[in-house]
Amino acid sequence: MSERAIGVFDSGVGGLTVLKEIVGQLPGEDIVYLGDTARVPYGTKSPQTVVRYALEAAAFLVKHRVKMLVVACNTASSVALPALAEHFSLPVIGVIEPGARTAAAQTRSGRIGVIGTEGTVKSAAYTAAIHRCNPSLDVINVPCPLFVPLAEEGWLDHPVTRLTAEEYLAPLRAHAIDTLVLGCTHYPLLKNIIRAVMGETVRLIDSAEETARTVAETLASAYLLRQAASGKRSFFVTDVPTRFEKVGGAFLGADLLGVEQIELDWI
Incomplete structure (x- = not known):
């Protein structure tokens, strides 16, 4: 075997x-x-x-x-x-349980963000997995559907991608999360822009x-x-x-x- x-x-x-x-x-x-x-x-x-x-x-x-x-x-x-x-x-x-476990273990404030496709966000699978680790954690989910075509287009450091990230990630910044799960396998390619928008104090959890x-x-x-x-x-x-x-x-x-x-x- x-x-x-x-x-x-x-x-x-x-x-x-x-x-x-x-x-x-x-x-x-x-x-x-x-x-x-x-x-x-x-x-x-x-x-x-x-x-x-x-x-x-x-x-x-x-x-x-x-x-x-x-x-x-x-x-x-x-x-x-x-x-x-x-x-x-x-x-x-x-790919959900490993990222959820790490996010639950690493958050300091208890406020975790999850970004993913509409299907992943609607399923609330990350929220359920994180709450299985610690039901007291606060989880906010945000769909970011345009991140996939932007990553596939190779626009990893492009003004359009930066503006899109700022729009999508605004609710997470307002919620003052300290940990963000990249809940789509395309999103690690956009780490640099996501980190720039969210700030260095927010930990990015790469599910891959x-x-x-x-x-x-x-x-x-x-x-x-x-x-x-x-x-x-x-x-x-x-x-x-x-x-x-x-x-x-x-x-x-x-x-x-x-x-x-x-x-x-x-x-």
């Missing part, structure tokens, strides 16, 4: 920030990544539809005999984890980084770590790979080559 790959899926390219963190912490692991680019974004879909998409993506990865499923999508993590755990006898790691740490801890506790110097990465998408290769290369800071287009089986 330890020689098997880690399976990672997302609705598109955002989950590559999770993959990058996993590679950084576990360079010896093989990873199979699936971006459901034909049906992106998940954030505007109904919970029932997202669950079906997640089951189909996971079934594809399981066919590759992976040893773990990483749901590198906040929307899918907010609604699909119970169904995935029920259908597949593998460890299933989402915390998820990778949870993946490492889970594999280590199950004696499933692969003992190798470097691993292999395989990339699959459900639509033509051209844009995924272009945008994904910017996310990873390296060229994305050999991305294969596939079709998912309907469940």
